[in-house]
Amino acid sequence: xxxxxxxxxxxxxxxxAFIGGRGMARALxxxxxxGFAGQLWLVNPHHASLEGVPCVASxxxxxxxxxxxxxxxxxxxTLAAVAELAAKGAGGAVCYASGFAExxxxxxxxxxxxxxxxxxxxxxxxxxxxxxxxxxxxALWPVAHGGRRVERGVAVLTQSGNxxxxxxxxxxxxxxxxxxxxxxxxxxxxxxxxxALLDEPRVTAIGLHLEGLRNVPGFARAAHKALQRGIPxxxxxxxxxxxxxxxxxxxxxxxxxxxxxxxxxxERLGVIRVGGPVSFIETLKAAxxxxxxxxxxxxxxxxxxxxxxxxxxxxxxxxxTLPPLGATQVAxxxxxxxxxxxxxxxxxxxxxxxxxGEGLRRMLDALLSGESDAALLVLDYxxxxxxxxxxxxxxxxxxxxxxxxxxxxxxxxxxxxxxxPAAARERLLDWDxxxxxxxxxxxxxxxxLVRYQARRERLLANGEAALVPLCPGxxxxxxxxxxxxxxxxxxxxxxLPVPLGLACTPEEAPEAARRLGYPLVLKALSAALxxxxxxxxxxxxxxxxxxxxxxxxxxxxNLARHAPALAFERVLLEPMAPPxxxxxxxxxxxxxxxxxxxxxxxxxxxxxxxxDSRSLLLPTTDLAIREALLGLRGAPLLSGFRGxxxxxxxxxxxxxxxxxxxxxxxxxxxxxxxVNPLLVGGEGVVAVDALxxxxxxxxxxxxxxx
Numbered sequence: 001x002x003x004x005x006x007x008x009x010x011x012x013x014x015x016x017a018f019i020g021g022r023g024m025a026r027a028l029x030x031x032x033x034x035g036f037a038g039q040l041w042l043v044n045p046h047h048a049s050l051e052g053v054p055c056v057a058s059x060x061x062x063x064x065x066x067x068x069x070x071x072x073x074x075x076x077x078t079l080a081a082v083a084e085l086a087a088k089g090a091g092g093a094v095c096y097a098s099g100f101a102e103x104x105x106x107x108x109x110x111x112x113x114x115x116x117x118x119x120x121x122x123x124x125x126x127x128x129x130x131x132x133x134x135x136x137x138x139a140l141w142p143v144a145h146g147g148r149r150v151e152r153g154v155a156v157l158t159q160s161g162n163x164x165x166x167x168x169x170x171x172x173x174x175x176x177x178x179x180x181x182x183x184x185x186x187x188x189x190x191x192x193x194x195x196a197l198l199d200e201p202r203v204t205a206i207g208l209h210l211e212g213l214r215n216v217p218g219f220a221r222a223a224h225k226a227l228q229r230g231i232p233x234x235x236x237x238x239x240x241x242x243x244x245x246x247x248x249x250x251x252x253x254x255x256x257x258x259x260x261x262x263x264x265x266x267e268r269l270g271v272i273r274v275g276g277p278v279s280f281i282e283t284l285k286a287a288x289x290x291x292x293x294x295x296x297x298x299x300x301x302x303x304x305x306x307x308x309x310x311x312x313x314x315x316x317x318x319x320x321t322l323p324p325l326g327a328t329q330v331a332x333x334x335x336x337x338x339x340x341x342x343x344x345x346x347x348x349x350x351x352x353x354x355x356x357g358e359g360l361r362r363m364l365d366a367l368l369s370g371e372s373d374a375a376l377l378v379l380d381y382x383x384x385x386x387x388x389x390x391x392x393x394x395x396x397x398x399x400x401x402x403x404x405x406x407x408x409x410x411x412x413x414x415x416x417x418x419x420x421p422a423a424a425r426e427r428l429l430d431w432d433x434x435x436x437x438x439x440x441x442x443x444x445x446x447x448x449l450v451r452y453q454a455r456r457e458r459l460l461a462n463g464e465a466a467l468v469p470l471c472p473g474x475x476x477x478x479x480x481x482x483x484x485x486x487x488x489x490x491x492x493x494x495x496l497p498v499p500l501g502l503a504c505t506p507e508e509a510p511e512a513a514r515r516l517g518y519p520l521v522l523k524a525l526s527a528a529l530x531x532x533x534x535x536x537x538x539x540x541x542x543x544x545x546x547x548x549x550x551x552x553x554x555x556x557x558n559l560a561r562h563a564p565a566l567a568f569e570r571v572l573l574e575p576m577a578p579p580x581x582x583x584x585x586x587x588x589x590x591x592x593x594x595x596x597x598x599x600x601x602x603x604x605x606x607x608x609x610x611x612d613s614r615s616l617l618l619p620t621t622d623l624a625i626r627e628a629l630l631g632l633r634g635a636p637l638l639s640g641f642r643g644x645x646x647x648x649x650x651x652x653x654x655x656x657x658x659x660x661x662x663x664x665x666x667x668x669x670x671x672x673x674x675v676n677p678l679l680v681g682g683e684g685v686v687a688v689d690a691l692x693x694x695x696x697x698x699x700x701x702x703x704x705x706x
Contacts, residue, residue: 001089007122007188007196009091010131011178013067013138015039017090019059019081020072023142025051027070035149036137041066065089070130070140075099075110078126083117092122094130094140101184102127115186128183129161132168135177135202145169152202153177154284157190158209172281173425173435175288177203191218198225205287207280208235216265216595217468223269224465232287232452233271236280237262261589261597264615265469268624270459272448282436283445289432291409295373296321296450300346302378303354307415307439311346311378314440318447322346323371332366355391357398364402374446375403375410378439380419396424400431413442464624469617471595472667479671479693481527485572487690491675494665495658497686501574506552510545512573519543521688522551524559525570530691535562541576577686580679581647582637586656588618588663588673596667598660600625602634603677619664625656638680645682655685669695
């Protein structure tokens with residue numbers, strides 16, 4: 001049986017085996033109490049029974065290979081148990097023990113043996129809490145958990161067992177179908193589990209709590225599959241760090257740290273990124289029912305003017321619109337609401353209809369008859385001792401029924417998280433309505449889903465999401481720099497417009513200048529001088545031979561002062577480019593273990609100061625390049641700022657595409673690439689400086705420099 005088939009057995013088990021001591025006896029009991037309907041076995045060679053649970057003496061003595069097993073023994077015994085389960089024909093196993101690859105070289109070697117012992121058996125861990133399966137009641141988990149059986153819900157994958165434990169215990173009514181703590185991901189990781197979970201139709205969304213990804217191409221394939229099927233992925237990415245960027249030579253690396261590349265990956269695939277556990281839970285909860293918003297238009301109501309004002313503020317902040325009520329709606333609402341009611345959207349319906357089922361029905365029918373994509377009810381339950389909860393229950397029932405009559409999706413939010421009690425939340429979940437806790441978090445979550453829906457079709461049509469990111473190896477350290485001449489020749493061969501320049505010795509410069517014609521730019525040419533401006537190795541707008549000779553002398557002095565070890569042997573002469581409409585930087589960053597990213601930003605000498613850039617993983621598309629350009633803060637310079645002409649966008653996109661093509665062709669060796677600045681005009685573009693660093697030896701063709 002294939003590993004894929006065995007993973008399906010692990011995720012939909014008919015029988016479970018727990019291998020270990022008293023803790024496993026208690027885990028088995030929790031499965032029985034949680035409603036698991038299949039066979040349950042406890043394997044322990046030293047006891048006839050534990051905690052009243054009969055023991056099977058060995059794995060070999062089991063009546064068949066279990067679909068799923070939880071191994072809670074030390075690491076050496078875990079290795080033996082995995083081999084025995086694989087030989088028995090088990091579907092999958094969770095390895096709880098630590099002491100493997102997370103501990104160093106010795107542990108890594110043991111983990112490799114564990115993986116080999118598993119063969120085609122699905123293996124989760126080691127060093128993980130395990131798998132909670134609330135669709136089937138199978139809790140392959142070493143401790144108590146707070147979840148319950150569901151008919152459908154979200155899947156949560158996390159690299160932190162404690163995060164999973166806390167999430168299962170939270171009082172948020174998140175309907176969880178599966179929760180997996182992935183641990184060391186020796187075999188099954190986030191990508192492999194996502195791929196399998198997307199084949200379960202009762203999984204409505206996937207939540208990811210990540211420190212990093214070990215399989216970016218696999219993740220991209222699974223996320224594209226989710227995008228095609230309309231299954232939202234919500235990611236809480238921890239471990240943000242920009243360490244190491246200052247060690248790079250290129251400007252590009254200072255613009256795009258590893259977290260920027262995760263942003264690029266998520267944006268490319270429609271993954272919804274959130275900033276904390278609350279937004280993670282509330283966004284998943286908003287998606288859990290499987291009915292997503294079709295647009296940003298929201299019809300909203302509350303029984304407080306203050307709440308209505310907050311709805312308006314948050315809606316604007318999170319990209320939601322509140323369409324005005326039509327004349328027919330206003331008239332119908334005027335018949336049921338008091339004269340002092342402010343009949344607008346969001347609607348403050350006051351408290352006059354409190355407990356009036358017929359009045360509430362008429363009000364809701366009037367409000368929902370307009371042009372809206374979804375409806376929001378803000379409702380705070382008072383303390384049970386107040387005796388007013390039945391009126392809140394009535395309002396909920398009327399709201400749910402009205403949504404059903406009008407065929408609209410909706411959600412309920414409390415102004416404060418604790419004011420939507422568990423009983424109300426469970427009732428809403430039964431009606432496929434999201435019970436969101438905290439008005440700001442609720443509208444933020446809904447706004448994220450609206451943006452996801454709006455972007456989804458565009459991402460699929462763009463085609464970028466279907467492209468698997470290039471993830472070459474680290475490429476080695478150091479590498480070899482091409483000088484500017486050879487970098488430009490290399491990129492020019494892929495279509496990047498570069499100046500028609502000449503490389504020569506300082507002594508040959510006057511003759512080369514006569515061949516090119518003035519005005520000219522003079523640059524010192526050396527692979528050991530990647531940043532020439534700071535060293536005084538650039539002279540602009542030279543109008544005649546006298547200016548050229550003066551610049552050559554001054555440049556020799558500057559280099560003797562700033563780079564005394566550098567021999568002033570080669571220079572580059574190029575025609576002076578006309579003033580551009582905009583200056584951009586286009587580069588490629590290599591992130592070890594991640595991939596190649598194309599970085600596009602506002603360029604020139606102020607590139608690090610402005611920090612205005614967008615990143616695209618490679619390969620990419622022309623449409624994605626265009627969107628990245630228009631997403632820059634400096635984008636108005638491209639479209640015609642204050643009456644200036646617009647840039648040649650087609651030429652600009654084609655130039656950036658040529659850089660991307662070069663990077664893809666040289667993915668295994670390319671370490672860094674900068675084109676800065678790329679001068680952009682109304683009729684074409686030109687790259688006036690370039691830097692390329694490649695792994696391994698580079699042997700330039702001397703004839704090219706002639």
